[in-house]
Amino acid sequence: MEEDQRVTPYPSGESVGAFYDQMSAFFASVFGEHLHFGLWDQDDDSLMETAQVRLTDRLIDLLNPRSDEYVLDVGCGTGHPAIRLAQRTGASVLGVSVSSSQVAGATAASNSAGLSTRAEFVQADAMKLPHEAGTFDAAWAIEMLFHVPDRRHVLREIRRTLKPGGRLVLTDFVMLEPLTGQEWELLAQGFAFSSLIHPDSYADVITRAGLEVVQVHDVTAHTRATTRGIAARFERDKEQLAAVYGTEFAAQMELLLPLCLSLVTDKIGYVIAEARRPHGA
Numbered sequence: 434m435e436e437d438q439r440v441t442p443y444p445s446g447e448s449v450g451a452f453y454d455q456m457s458a459f460f461a462s463v464f465g466e467h468l469h470f471g472l473w474d475q476d477d478d479s480l481m482e483t484a485q486v487r488l489t490d491r492l493i494d495l496l497n498p499r500s501d502e503y504v505l506d507v508g509c510g511t512g513h514p515a516i517r518l519a520q521r522t523g524a525s526v527l528g529v530s531v532s533s534s535q536v537a538g539a540t541a542a543s544n545s546a547g548l549s550t551r552a553e554f555v556q557a558d559a560m561k562l563p564h565e566a567g568t569f570d571a572a573w574a575i576e577m578l579f580h581v582p583d584r585r586h587v588l589r590e591i592r593r594t595l596k597p598g599g600r601l602v603l604t605d606f607v608m609l610e611p612l613t614g615q616e617w618e619l620l621a622q623g624f625a626f627s628s629l630i631h632p633d634s635y636a637d638v639i640t641r642a643g644l645e646v647v648q649v650h651d652v653t654a655h656t657r658a659t660t661r662g663i664a665a666r667f668e669r670d671k672e673q674l675a676a677v678y679g680t681e682f683a684a685q686m687e688l689l690l691p692l693c694l695s696l697v698t699d700k701i702g703y704v705i706a707e708a709r710r711p712h713g714a
């Protein structure tokens with residue numbers, strides 16, 4: 434049951450790459466270094482960065498790679514989640530992103546962390562991963578599937594590149610209430626949203642991609658503080674942001690960001706899912 438009333442065309446991988454080439458530095462200024470929503474205990478007043486590291490660490494614990502394993506990071510952002518995974522577990526990671534500037538930034542961050550041989554980054558589209566079948570022991574895809582029109586296709590690509598028995602952990606936005614065409618347009622413009630499914634459909638989409646579902650956790654309640662945190666940070670820092678990114682861009686964000694954030698709060702939830710490629714398949 435994929436509910437989708439969008440009227441704007443689906444963005445291509447190239448246009449999502451161009452979006453992040455333009456927006457990554459700004460997002461890092463208002464979200465933090467890990468380009469994701471973070472995880473909060475109810476009523477906690479952590480900083481955004483603390484919540485982000487908490488989510489990354491939760492996902493590392495779920496994936497639990499051994500030091501001799503090779504992990505694929507699909508949609509690697511700034512590279513910081515992959516670098517933390519490599520540091521905490523000793524595993525090697527390959528991060529892919531459609532954004533060339535993210536790949537350059539992630540490579541520089543890995544070099545400065547002394548991890549150039551264990552946390553590497555390349556430009557690639559998850560709709561067509563350039564890796565051989567059975568390359569990776571494990572994979573994660575943190576907040577990237579909402580950028581593609583067909584998440585089942587990407588999940589199939591991840592399945593192909595995993596070894597039999599290989600594990601996958603992902604996080605994704607889910608649609609709690611149907612969105613109007615105008616709301617889709619806002620989310621496409623502000624955050625490059627491409628598609629969303631209902632949380633009840635999640636396990637089915639994973640299964641139809643040929644993966645075995647381990648568990649789907651609805652953690653919406655633990656991401657609700659994020660939109661408030663981002664809005665407050667933007668309000669506090671907007672003059673400084675205008676000085677860095679230009680007044681025209683900051684004025685555009687001042688209009689768009691609150692609209693997108695309130696839409697996310699009202700209609701969009703968040704899941705963490707664990708899956709694996711079945712043995713012998």
Ligand SMILES: C[S@@+](CC[C@H](N)C(=O)[O-])C[C@H]1O[C@@H](n2cnc3c(N)ncnc32)[C@H](O)[C@@H]1O
Nearest residue numbers: 467468469508509510530531558559575577580
């Ligand atoms: C919201 S950011 C999340 C970044 C990172 N996973 C994190 O948690 O910090 C989404 C990421 O997905 C990447 N992405 C979007 N569509 C992609 C595609 N088709 N193939 C590869 N990466 C993609 C973007 O370039 C960006 O790095």
